[in-house]
Amino acid sequence: MNTTQQDKLITQEYSLNLGPQHPSTHGVYRVILTLNGETITRAENVVGYLHRGIEKLAETRTYAQVIPYTDRLDYLAGVLNNIAYVQTVEKSMGLDVELRAQYLRVIFGELSRIASHLVCVSSMALDLNSFTGWMYAFADREKILDIFEMTFGGRLTTNYARIGGVSKDATPEILAAIRTFLDTFPKRFEDFNNLVSYNKIFIDRTKNVAKISAQQAIDYGFTGPNLRASGVAFDLRKKAPYGLYDRFDFEVPTLTNGDSYDRYMLRVLEINQSLRIIDQALKQLPEGPIMSKVPRVIKPPVGETFHQIEGSKGLLGFNLVSDGTVNPSRLHIHSPSFVNIGIIPHIAKGLIIQDFIAFIASLDFVLGEIDR
Amino acid sequence: MTKFLLETMANFAITGFFADLIVVLVYFVLLLLFIIINVMLVVWVERRVCAFYQERLGPNRVGPFGILQSVVDAVKLISKEIIYPKNVDKWVYFLAPIICFISALLLYTVLPFGKGLVLVKLNVGLLFFVAFSSTTTISILMAGWGSNNKYSLLGGMRTVAQMISYEIPLLLSMFGVIMLAGSLNLQDIVNAQEHRWFINLQPLAFIIFIIASIAELNRAPFDLPEAEQELVAGYHTEYSGMQFAFFYLAEYANLFSLSILCTTIFLGGYLGPFFPSWIWFTVKVYGVILLYMWIRWTLPRIRMDKMMKLNWKFLIPLSLLNIVGTGVAIKAWPYIQQLVR
Numbered sequence: 001m002n003t004t005q006q007d008k009l010i011t012q013e014y015s016l017n018l019g020p021q022h023p024s025t026h027g028v029y030r031v032i033l034t035l036n037g038e039t040i041t042r043a044e045n046v047v048g049y050l051h052r053g054i055e056k057l058a059e060t061r062t063y064a065q066v067i068p069y070t071d072r073l074d075y076l077a078g079v080l081n082n083i084a085y086v087q088t089v090e091k092s093m094g095l096d097v098e099l100r101a102q103y104l105r106v107i108f109g110e111l112s113r114i115a116s117h118l119v120c121v122s123s124m125a126l127d128l129n130s131f132t133g134w135m136y137a138f139a140d141r142e143k144i145l146d147i148f149e150m151t152f153g154g155r156l157t158t159n160y161a162r163i164g165g166v167s168k169d170a171t172p173e174i175l176a177a178i179r180t181f182l183d184t185f186p187k188r189f190e191d192f193n194n195l196v197s198y199n200k201i202f203i204d205r206t207k208n209v210a211k212i213s214a215q216q217a218i219d220y221g222f223t224g225p226n227l228r229a230s231g232v233a234f235d236l237r238k239k240a241p242y243g244l245y246d247r248f249d250f251e252v253p254t255l256t257n258g259d260s261y262d263r264y265m266l267r268v269l270e271i272n273q274s275l276r277i278i279d280q281a282l283k284q285l286p287e288g289p290i291m292s293k294v295p296r297v298i299k300p301p302v303g304e305t306f307h308q309i310e311g312s313k314g315l316l317g318f319n320l321v322s323d324g325t326v327n328p329s330r331l332h333i334h335s336p337s338f339v340n341i342g343i344i345p346h347i348a349k350g351l352i353i354q355d356f357i358a359f360i361a362s363l364d365f366v367l368g369e370i371d372r
Numbered sequence: 373m374t375k376f377l378l379e380t381m382a383n384f385a386i387t388g389f390f391a392d393l394i395v396v397l398v399y400f401v402l403l404l405l406f407i408i409i410n411v412m413l414v415v416w417v418e419r420r421v422c423a424f425y426q427e428r429l430g431p432n433r434v435g436p437f438g439i440l441q442s443v444v445d446a447v448k449l450i451s452k453e454i455i456y457p458k459n460v461d462k463w464v465y466f467l468a469p470i471i472c473f474i475s476a477l478l479l480y481t482v483l484p485f486g487k488g489l490v491l492v493k494l495n496v497g498l499l500f501f502v503a504f505s506s507t508t509t510i511s512i513l514m515a516g517w518g519s520n521n522k523y524s525l526l527g528g529m530r531t532v533a534q535m536i537s538y539e540i541p542l543l544l545s546m547f548g549v550i551m552l553a554g555s556l557n558l559q560d561i562v563n564a565q566e567h568r569w570f571i572n573l574q575p576l577a578f579i580i581f582i583i584a585s586i587a588e589l590n591r592a593p594f595d596l597p598e599a600e601q602e603l604v605a606g607y608h609t610e611y612s613g614m615q616f617a618f619f620y621l622a623e624y625a626n627l628f629s630l631s632i633l634c635t636t637i638f639l640g641g642y643l644g645p646f647f648p649s650w651i652w653f654t655v656k657v658y659g660v661i662l663l664y665m666w667i668r669w670t671l672p673r674i675r676m677d678k679m680m681k682l683n684w685k686f687l688i689p690l691s692l693l694n695i696v697g698t699g700v701a702i703k704a705w706p707y708i709q710q711l712v713r
Contacts, residue, residue: 016522023604038526038676129592129673135426201593201672353526354675357602 013041016353020049024127024357027367031344033356040356043348045341050371058331063089063298064163066331071157073335074369077116077312078158079108079148084309086161087242088318089298092305093163100288101165102244106281107178108151108160110274115144116312117225117267117274120364124264125196127361128205133196140188147177163298165291175282182279189271197268206261210347210359213258220343223336224314226363229266230258236310243309247284248277260355260362267364299326313337313364333372337365399491403480411624412442417658418624418665425669449620452613457520460610464518469611469618472511476625478504483632484559486642486650497558498550501633502543505588508626509535512597512607515619519610527606530676531590531597537683538587538594544691545580548573548698549637562641569640576694578638580687582663585630587679590623591664593671594679631660 019030028049034042054073058066070081083105090097097105122137145155152160152168160167170178196202212222217230227234235252237245253269255262300322308317314336321330340363348356377398381391416431416439423430431438456462482497484490494500509532516528550556552573553564564570571578587594598606608619635641635656644652674682 014522024602125672129595130671131422131592132426132669133672135428139427195670196672199672201674201678204678205672205675352676353602354673 011036020046024361026123026361026365029341029360029365029367029370031348031360033348033353035353038352038354040348040351040353043345043356045344047338047341047367047370050367052372054372055331055333058328060327062326063300063328066328067161067163068157068159071154071159072368073333073372074116074311074313074316074337074366075156076119076366077112078154078156079105079112079160080116080309080311081316082158082161083109083243084307084311084316085318086163087309088305088307088320089163089300091307092300092303092320092322093298095164095294096292098165098289098292099286100169101290101292103281103285104166104170104290105161106244106248107170107278107285108148108158108166110278110281111144111147111178112158113312114271114274115141117271118144120267120361121196121264121271122192124206124358124361124364125202127357128202130196130199130202133192136188136192136195140185140192143181143185147174147181150174150177162291164294165289169290170285175285178278178282182275182282186272186275189268193268197265203261205354206264206358206362207259208257209260209355210351210362211257211259212343212347216343216346217258220346221339222314222343223339224311225266225270226263226314226340228252229255229263231256236308236315242307244281245277248280250276250280260358263362263364297326299324308334311336313366313369314340335369335372337367337369341365341370403491404477407477407480407625407628408621410628411621412446413439414624414628414661415442415445415620417661421662421665422669425666446617449617450614454613454615455610457610459520461518461520464514465610466615468511468515468518469608469615469622471514472508472622473618473625475504475507475511476622476629479626479629480632482558483629484562484636484641485632486648486653490559493559494557496556498546498556498561498637501558501629502539502546505626505630506535506539508622515611516607519607521610523603523605523609524607527597527603527609530603531607533676534587534590534594534596534679537680538584538687541580541683541687541691542584542588544688544695545574545577545584546637547691547695548577551695551698551702558636558641561637562643565640565643569638571638574638574694574698576690578634580691580694581634581638582667583682584687585634586664586667587683589627589630589664591627592668593674595668595673596676596679627661627664628657631657631664634660 013034013036016033016035017030018033019025020028025031030046030049032044032046033040052072054069057069061069067082067085070085071078073081118137118141122134125133125137148158149155151170151174152158212226212230214231217227217232222230223234231254233252233254236242238252250273253266253273255266300320302322302324305320305322306317308315315334316336317334319332319334320328323329344360344363347359351359377395378391381394419441420430420438431441434440434444456465479501481491482494482500512531512535513528516524516531519525549561549570552570553561555561555564590597598608603609608616611619635653639656639660642649642653
């Protein structure tokens with residue numbers, strides 16, 4: 001601790017332990033702040049409180065048994081994790097997936113993305129104490145989770161995608177429920193925006209707070225909405241379309257300021273684009289089987305496969321090393337949240353606690369993905 | 373009632389100091405009951421109202437519409453252990469919630485609840501109210517300092533900065549009313565509004581009063597001292613059981629008393645046609661409380677520097693302007709009336 005003497009007023013820096021149990025660290029994230037008054041002079045990330053050894057566990061399971069573990073990575077967007085993993089296995093084996101299954105993956109993947117982004121925007125509203133806004137968005141997210149429950153039983157632990165297809169088909173009732181959601185949600189979301197996004201106090205709290213320039217974002221390996229908020233139009237769904245994403249007409253929203261408000265707003269804009277994709281996918285959805293013919297025992301050929309998708313937080317990659325047996329030899333998960341929090345110590349310097357809270361809320365990290 | 377009590381006791385040969393003491397005790401217990409029942413009701417109303425805003429149900433299990441929820445909560449808090457964390461400043465830590473609660477109770481002594489329904493008819497009632505409401509600051513600083521917790525300390529420091537700043541516009545906004553009524557006695561102020569409520573003459577002061585009193589009450593958007601998302605619970609992070617309940621009760625007691633003050637000085641107090649005065653009083657007070665709740669559950673929390681800016685650069689100059697304007701208007705009014713005639 002350095003003591004400074006300014007005009008005979010002796011002040012002392014002190015350290016404040018934010019987390020792992022703190023209302024706004026969104027899980028068990030811990031940061032050790034060194035404070036001068038309320039101004040942060042140093043911040044140090046501490047992670048590892050949610051480590052479950054998923055990568056190691058995968059080595060003792062068969063390829064299909066790993067799928068439920070991926071739900072627990074970014075537990076706010078379980079379907080996207082499932083898809084990323086099964087696509088990696090499919091890529092390593094050269095499997096083809098039925099068209100209907102691919103469309104269902106898009107629909108439920110994008111619903112999952114909306115749910116995840118809703119959690120981000122609403123918990124940011126909550127962190128700035130707009131309690132009512134939080135409730136509004138969570139009620140909408142609840143409807144998505146209800147659709148999930150109707151389809152495959154799980155709400156957060158989705159376990160939806162299978163190697164070569166998906167686990168459950170969407171019945172007409174489920175498709176009708178999704179259609180109802182698409183029809184009713186935009187109006188409710190407008191209410192939420194009027195309450196939170198365009199609120200003067202909210203904008204005051206987030207505008208020009210914790211600015212991250214495009215160069216900084218690239219240097220720190222940002223991906224996903226955080227990168228796009230800094231002005232880099234990089235979206236894997238457009239740049240290197242995987243699955244069926246080249247069949248849909250959607251935009252990649254990009255904002256230039258790179259502050260907390262832009263990171264927040266970008267998610268709001270992305271929700272609208274996801275709605276567009278789901279709408280088109282519902283219209284194009286063909287009839288047909290949902291599982292293609294896959295071998296009884298899944299044994300990818302010896303070798304290394306890397307596949308990544310545009311997750312809700314950024315690029316979610318799986319690196320799979322196969323030794324020809326029924327178990328993966330090594331499964332590495334490249335999680336966007338882990339990369340994204342790397343910038344916190346750098347940006348936090350000079351922020352006051354209130355701005356820091358808005359900053360980490362806008363980064364939208366999930367601890368399940370950081371600690372794995 | 374005092375007379376009746378004294379006479380009854382005189383029959384049992386209790387006179388002098390002891391009789392006075394008993395009268396005081398009776399009043400105190402009645403006041404305490406009144407406040408606690410009302411505070412519990414306000415807590416319940418707050419929870420139901422915020423649930424209504426948020427498309428939830430709110431507490432609805434205990435009693436009709438969950439009205440007894442606060443009672444159950446209170447019983448739970450009373451039965452809980454009081455925890456003293458390591459290295460706390462014992463006396464400061466122990467006394468803070470008590471001082472907080474007592475200063476909240478004392479405010480009620482001068483407030484008129486209806487025609488003639490006032491405990492102490494004090495000539496400087498408004499001054500008394502303001503003086504005692506500012507002692508809350510001390511107790512919160514004590515709690516923040518005594519807890520030996522950095523979150524509490526930050527909360528305590530924020531409280532001092534905020535409450536001392538906002539006391540100024542709160543006071544200044546009352547000046548216009550005092551000038552119009554020509555008295556600090558709250559009953560006189562109410563009676564001066566026989567023909568016209570002061571909110572009509574002092575709309576600007578009313579708005580300033582509402583904003584400043586929200587800051588005094590530490591409610592959103594000015595709830596920085598106990599900002600949950602930043603400081604966990606601010607100054608009462610370490611408190612548990614009944615000590616926490618004291619802070620909680622004091623918070624809602626202050627909400628109730630400031631709503632009464634607002635009604636008294638701006639909304640004509642207990643005055644109103646047809647119905648008995650206490651009905652008008654209740655309706656108006658709960659109206660003001662609902663206004664506070666509406667604001668709380670709509671707005672996010674303001675930033676520290678913006679809050680200070682709002683106070684020093686906006687509220688205080690405006691309230692000073694309001695005082696000058698009121699003074700000029702009072703002096704000029706007779707001449708204008710003559711001119712019109």
